Amino acid sequence: MSAPNDPYDPKEVAALSTDELAAAQRAALAAFEAATDLDQLAAAHSAHLGNKAPVALARRELGALPPQARADAGRRVNEVLTALTASYEAARTGLEAARDERVLIEEAVDVTLPWDMTPPGGRHPLTLVQERTSDVFVAMGWEVAEGPEVEAEWLNFDALNIPRSHSAREAQDTLWLDPPxxxxxxxxxxxxxxxxxxxxxxxxxxxVVPGRVYRQEALDATHSPVFHQLEGLAVDEGLTMADLRGTLDLFAESMFGAGVRTRLRPDHYPFTEPSADVDLLCWVCHGSSTEPGAEFCRTCRSEGWIEWGGSGMVHPVVLQSAGVDPDRYTGYAFGIGMERTLMSRHDLADIRDLVEGDVRVTTALGREA
Ligand SMILES: [Zn+2]
Structure with missing residues (x-):
């Protein structure tokens, strides 16, 4: 039933009647309230506040009213519009908050979930230790040099003052490429x-030269046909054994910690004169395990020192081979086994642990190499 909207208007405008507006308002509020997500709310908005909604139609009817009736009807329509808009906004705010909360929960990353992914790969500890050793020398202004692994006999032996008769050249030690x-x-x-x-x-x-070298050896606990060396060479005017010692001590401290120094023992190599073996002060007991009554040190077997490599002053013949005047320049050189360095550091007894690719070993060592 609709009542006359205005005493001055003979025409009844149904859309503007109080009952119709109240009904439209109830329907709209119910629809906004019933919406359980933002899509449903948008549909309800279009139906009850859109261009074809009853309230919109009522608003369009206002223009047809005589001025006296328009103000009153306009006020009522506006009240309904305001109420509906407020109700819609409240519903929208509530649904958006609910959606945000749901997204936070559904898309959250649970860092406590069990970890079942394949572990990421890592670089081999030998690679890491080579980089670390190179860094020590680069910090002193040295350069990192590289050379081919397939080498000329002249450079590998002759130019280094290793005579033709030397046992190292024999087939049981050296891997020759065809023809032999x-x-x-x-x-x-x-x-x-x-x-x-x-x-x-x-x-x-x-x-400084980190690199892979080859010998004719079977793989066992202490030998490998392929292993890694770090070679150092310094040639300048006025270099002496004292410079060699200082460099080796600094190198040892950088790799094994403060207080770890080296000692030189006389030896013979064809490419250095004089030549010396390099021993490393045990970085675990610092030599104290050699005292009477001291506890046994596994790392150095209570000898206080660990064999590390070879060294010496570059032989004048080698300088001449490279076109350097031995009367003006002197030089020192040293070579350290990388596998031995790593095995010492980690108390490994078997070199095969380093070459067989067991990721448990390489990952554990790589972390602290
Ligand atoms: Zn020791």
Missing amino acids: DGGVLLRTHTSPVQLRALLARGAPCYV
């Missing part, structure tokens, strides 16, 4: 890079 008398081999040490560096750079020259 072709003068090409897999380098047995990183020392040929000394010559390559000197030939390329001339003197003065400060290079």
